[in-house]
Amino acid sequence: MKKNQLEIACFNYESAIIAQESGADRIELCDNMQLGGTTPNTVLAARVREKLSIKMHVIIRPRGGDFVYNDEEFIEMKQDIKSFKKLGVDGFVFGILNSDGSVNKKQNQELVHLASPLSCTFHRAFDVVDSIEKGLDDVIECGFQTILTSGRGKNVEEGIDDLIQIQKLAKNRIEIMPGGGLRSSNIKLLQEKLEPTFYHSSAITNNTQTANPEEIKELRNFL
Template sequence: MGYQLEICANSVQSVINAELAGADRVELCDNLWEGGTTPSAASIKLAKERTNIPIYILVRPRGGDFVYSDLEFEIIKEDIKICKELGVEGIVSGVLNTDGTLDKARTRELVELSKPLPFTFHRAFDVANDPLQALEDIIDCGAARILTSGQKNSAIEGIDLLKQIQEKAAGRIVIMPGGGINASNIEELLTIGCHEFHMSGKKAQKSMAKPSHVNMNSSKDIPENIIFTSDIGTIRSVIEKIDVDS
């Protein structure tokens, strides 16, 4: 089995760059500062029109936790319907209960609604209280893959759990490591038996606008003169490492 590299693309330009770099697939989202939220319908439409790379959509109505109100859950379902109408290739989502267990009823409903598209359970897995039980629950819901950093801030930090759940999955579901993956650590991650990997490959660019003394966001931790885009060279450097080991 060959390796596949999925790019977390935060814009249409990032999707274009991922395709030019030779990535296998993208997960299109918005608001990387919040861990990713659902992109606009216009972004999905233009990404589909301007590229040929398979596009999965992150369906997440807000940042924060993965426990959703009835209204938020309805928004998720409506977004999935819109994504299907726009012709995307996959859906990325998932729901937890307040105690950190998997909300199997709601997750299964989203998996069924997404069909025939494959469903990736996103990094809500990384805050589940029992990863091995969550693995079994997600498999039982019919998801195609799990995106996870091994319940750490990066995949390389979570490599021990990634290896454990990859072995326990035993081919029943794809385990896709993601989080801080780059050319300096991908070779180590290739040793754990996974065949799909997820990275943003983002690179910062300064805004062309003149500096402002007014912040549009109340948080001082979010720089407003920096724009992040998935970088062709950064992605290619990882693909080259993967190709050597293929």
């Protein structure tokens, strides 16, 4: 039977160690929290990989802002995937859209193929797709295993109705991972309405950029 699991978004080395020690199942390594997460540097990723026994995914996002990338940015994303694969990471997190809000199937498929056989998550670019149903089918067709989404809301509480709909539409073809403002204070609400899945949180509860170990333990207690 499928069970709930926990992924912690980590913006520094300390958070990654805290996540592992506090019971997380996986981390997503990122840089630039204020931009919503961008590609971390390979030096940090190598340090984290060396210390972690839990799974480690890496975000591939060359900048903040929208999810439409020019040719140079796309080349950078491909190079980053190649570099991180050499470090022994377990998966990648990215998402590319067209300017009309549809999923850029050609570019996403190319990155998924390049990342193979590692797992790929389509990140919160999904929160701004023009159509949930079409976007979902396109992401699945591209070969992603997971979609990280707040349900197109500012946070998971606001997007709960969309999260329910997306999970139903997915029909177990892809994992729907709620993320965006997820904390121990609201995870119970989601659990009551969603099928078992991975949950995603930074577990940051103060003005730092470092995960709070007590918050991770609280989140775990609900899973």
